[in-house]
Amino acid sequence: MKSRTQDEKFLIALYQASKESDDLTTAFNRYAIGKSVGLQERGVNAICKLLLQANFIKKSSEEDIYITEHGVNLACRLLEEI
Numbered sequence: 877m878k879s880r881t882q883d884e885k886f887l888i889a890l891y892q893a894s895k896e897s898d899d900l901t902t903a904f905n906r907y908a909i910g911k912s913v914g915l916q917e918r919g920v921n922a923i924c925k926l927l928l929q930a931n932f933i934k935k936s937s938e939e940d941i942y943i944t945e946h947g948v949n950l951a952c953r954l955l956e957e958i
Contacts, residue, residue, distance in 0.1 A: 884954055885913040886923050887932060890943050891951035900948060903936035 880888070890909050894900045910920030924941060927933045932947035943951070 880954070882913070882915060882919060883923050883926065886910060886915065886920070887927065887943070887947055888951050888954055889913050890933065890941070891948060891955075894943050894948075901942055903940035903942045905939050906941045907939060909941075 886909060889912050890904060893904050893909060893912075894902055906920050906924050907917060910917070910923070915923070924933065927947070928935065928941075930946075931944055932950060933941045934944055935941055
């Protein structure tokens with residue numbers, strides 16, 4: 877299995893949570909997603925800042941985020957690399 881960066885793990889976890897909810901626009905708590913991949917709050921904030929700038933995620937509130945179509949495409953590509 878390919879080793880993944882924390883950013884990739886975070887985005888994949890968000891994608892999988894969105895997919896399970898059957899609605900890719902469902903917002904999730906960024907810290908809950910981060911915790912599921914072993915990230916501390918500071919790490920979650922840093923990763924979210926970068927993913928927001930790259931348009932992979934969008935904010936729906938201060939702590940809630942959802943994946944964008946751009947993010948879905950990246951997550952799918954990452955999952956295909958296995």
